[in-house]
Amino acid sequence: MKKIWVIDDDQAIRWVLDKALQKAGMQPRCFERVGDLWQALQAERPDVLVTDIRMPDISGLELLRQVKQQYPDLNVIVMTAYTDLDSTVSAFQEGAFDYLVKPFDINEALALIARAVEQAGQNTASTDASASMVDNDSVEKMMSKSSSRAMQDIFRAIGRLAPSKVTVLITGESGTGKELIARALHKHGVRAHKPFVALNAAAIPKDLLEAELFGHERGAFTGASHLRRGRFEEANGGTLFLDEIGDMPLDLQTRLLRVLAEGSFYRIGGTQPVNVDVRIIAATHQPLETRVAQGSFREDLFHRLNVIRLRVPPLRERKEDIPRLVRHFLQLSADGLGVPAKRLSPEAMQVLQDFDFPGNVRQLENFCHWLTVMSPANVIGKPDLPPELLGSLKSDHLPGHLLLVDSKSPANFLSSGETAQPLNKTFSNDGNAESMRLADNTSSMVSSMSKPTSEGWLPLLEKEVLRQLALGTSGIMDNLTAEFEKAVLTTTLGYCKGHRTEAANRLGIGRNTVTRKLKLLGFDDE
The missing domain is CATH 3.40.50.300 (P-loop containing nucleotide triphosphate hydrolases)
Structure with a gap:
């Protein structure tokens, strides 16, 4: 049995990985403190080490550096909830096999650990780079x-x-x-x-x-x-x-x-x-x-x-980045003008997340500069947004091709003549008062729905794939998979009135998987 060692000060993470690794036929051993890990390393060596990046006694990057100095062939996977560029690059520069972003899907974690086991003894990460060159600009x-x-x-x-x-x-x-x-x-x-x-x-x-x-x-x-x-x-x-x-x-x-x-x-x-x-x-x-x-x-x-x-x-494929980028650009603009940074109301932020941004991040930055200069309020509401954004609002269009229809208007999924109800994409835990906010007619959603088309949706998918191939687009599989998951998750949660456990059961996946995917898609508040 392959020996997998896990060090993390979070007892829940240790417990989950311990049970999952045992079920996968591996031999896990978990540590809470670095001292106990070093003592164990004197007697034996694991096939793979999984370490958290932030611990009370030593950072995971420093532990990685020390481990690679003494055991250069040991594959080390770094876990982190802080997905910034500096941590990622530093981990690879210090010789990490790969890194795992929290919260993670347990099946993805097991797959990564299995890959590290297969390559055990073959240090594929470059370790001859110079010291971490962090730039704070x-x-x-x-x-x-x-x-x-x-x-x-x-x-x-x-x-x-x-x-x-x-x-x-x-x-x-x-x-x-x-x-x-x-x-x-x-x-x-x-x-x-x-x-x-x-x-x-x-x-x-x-x-x-x-x-x-x-x-x-x-x-x-x-x-x-x-x-x-x-x-x-x-x-x-x-x-x-x-x-x-x-x-x-x-x-x-x-x-x-x-x-x-x-x-x-x-x-x-x-x-x-x-x-x-x-x-x-x-x-x-x-x-x-x-x-x-x-x-x-x-x-x-x-x-x-x-x-x-x-x-x-493009920014339209990673809209979960928009809230953080908006806050960054608003702060950057405010610092340049010597004024307090402004904030966006949830309604204004939703408009930004629904916009396709043909000019991508540069256009978003320009919008934030415009808002800093032109908006009279410290909290920017929907009416304060630039004309280009307000002009883009259409009642018959929803990002991700999601249509929520009331009982008086049976849905033809592909019909441009139907009026869709906008979805305010804020989901939280089951059963509390903030579980879900939908547009006015949520209660009558999907009371009657017709079939999308007589031919089904596969011919439309084939046409979209051919269109992207003709444009020379790369990463088609990942892009379409993300759009598919977005549509399925948001539609199911809308149908289940925001109850994640019910939605997970209807979808046939775990509730934690629903939570993780929603966070990746940018539907959870920070």
Whole structure:
């Protein structure tokens, strides 16, 4: 039997993991204090160690560091309820096998532990990174406000990729924060003490872009009165971030490919090669595969850049991040103006969470700046919101395609002529006074409902998959699964009037799973 040791000062966590591991055929041993753990390690060693990140006598990261120094082959899983970027990256830098976010689904925890057992003795985490390079600027603070599963995957990737020099391609819509991801990769890596140089290929005219990248010699062309170093030289030893790489002209793509292959280039008008050691991080909002097929992007350059790809999800796919981001941006705006930070009423926050944000995080930040300057109240109500948000409110549209219909209007799920009742998505524990708040006609919800369509919903799903494939979207399975869970959970809870135990029974899942998924979807108040 595989030996799994768990250290956590929370007795409930120890009890749950102990019972679950026993049922899974493993041999658990639980510790409350670090001293007892070290004493046990003198006599034997487990196959996997699971540790909390915050304990009264020592932090989990410090324990991880000490364990990896003495037992480098021991796989360690870090548990944390604080899903910020710094903790995630630090855990990977110290050699963690992976980390587990509380509250966790016990089946997911067992699956992760089983994977660590399979790889026991094979330390796959990089331990040669420099000391944790925590940056307290607004970039890191903004990223730390993201607790969605999609962004946690990004944080994991940053932790694994930061110590290396591998080329990274970041994709995502405009305004999602691709440059922030690039800066985090640089700041948490071994090149953090070297320059981070950014260049937007779409913002510089074609005639100037070559000189910006590679520099020029004195007299290379009219007006070149002195030698100028390009961005590659400025980034030597550090990171060069090439934003909107899909807009780079074909002739410059050829030069860039040679630099990536050979590590050297010639300045414009130069005769001597310039050698550089630069890590390339590229970003684009365009589907490069489509541009390759159209002949506007070199296929060999695409494969050279596409070593590791990170997709930054749009804000509409991680709406659970919106409340924290709003509070962060409102505080940031207030600090800049020297005024007290404003707050949003629950109704105003709901409008923000229902908005699709075509401009993503950048648009949300702009809204928060607007509210700080223009709203007269300290607590911002629904009428105080920007016109763009108020104009987006439609009685026939609900986020997540959720329609709640009263008894006088039988539901045709796909009919645009029906009027839906808005759902105020605040759920709490069964049976208390705050269990659920619905719109005015909750009591008559779903009293009569017709079938969605004569063909069912699968043909519509197939069409949506084909649409996303045609757009070059990645992560389709995760995106659609999240939308499916959102619709099923909120509809069932509405039907059960907010009673989670009843909803869990109707869905055939555990009540704790319902609670965890609601929190991940952003339906629980903090």
